[in-house]
Amino acid sequence: MASVSNSKIKLTYPGGQTAKASVGELKSVDPTWEPPACWYEPVFSPKHQDSKAWDCGRIMFWQDAGTIPKDKNAPTPETLATFAYDKVKVPDTEVELKPEGKSTVKLPTWAWLDKATFKDVTVRADLPGTGLWAVTTAKPVALHLEPGTEDAKTFPASGDCPVNEDGSIGDPYKKGNAGQDPPCGIQYLGATSGEPYELKASITWEISWEGTGGAKGDLPDGTFETTQDMNVQEIQSINR
Structure with a gap:
């Protein structure tokens, strides 16, 4: 019996390959x-x-x-589309946070991803000798945040931050934003003690495909998750 590793399907990347130093595999x-x-x-x-x-x-x-x-x-074209889906590699990039490194109890931490960070990822699969081909496209559509503790709030409350029209997620913190709730972020209500909280950030990728003879369709969304350590400090105030 022949192994799938011997397949003659040829893969190309119309939009260019994700940098090999920072890639991850999607999970359906x-x-x-x-x-x-x-x-x-x-x-x-x-x-x-x-x-x-x-x-x-x-x-x-x-x-x-x-x-x-x-x-x-x-x-079929869909066979090649699903084969290509299994070969999609997406960026493994940490979410940008403000403040960086250490958050403060009850003060919001802003989270965002620059529009240049996450772009559509495309993989084309061709089967020589058959005329069959398919292009599978993974499009980032949302960021989901899990603070790593129940003693926290997320913005929005669902923890789901949608992609903006320009392709970015959330908004970068700017001077003057103090006291405002971020469109995408977290608020820790308790300080860490020794061990940091593990902030989980997962990107949802919408999967579609097109192929030979005008065939096209959708495949189940994919997700990719990263984890960041979050240290949270508590500021003491003195009333006189």
Whole structure:
């Protein structure tokens, strides 16, 4: 039996690849979703072309060159789209925070991501000898914050920060914002003691695809999570 690692599917990245020093794999929000377990691919010469299978029932069979077998395990544009989805790499970048390093009890911490940080990620998959192709696109649509303790508030209350029209998330803190609630952020109500809180920030990526013959569709959203240590101090005030 042939392993999927021997697949002849060719992957390209129309928008350029995410920097290898900082990448992560998406996790589908649908726990039951998996990339295709098997499909048939052409092998050998174009003159006498047959197909190979990976756990598909038939190991080999003859097929006219340039044609797609009439079989439930025949490759389709969606097959390639789901294969490409499994190869999507997204930026692994920490959320920018203000104040940095250490927050203060009951004072809001602003959180944001610059519009240049998260862009659409595209992966194209082509299966030579079949004319089949698909382009899978992952589009960032939301940031979700979990403070790492129940003794905290999030802004918005749901913890879900949508993407702005310009592609950014939240707003950078500016002078004059003191005392205001951030459009995206957290407020810790208790100080850390020894161990920092673990702030979890997960980006939701909306997945769509298009392929041969005008075929197109959607796949389950994907998420990628990062964790940041948060130290929270308490400021003492003296009343006279």
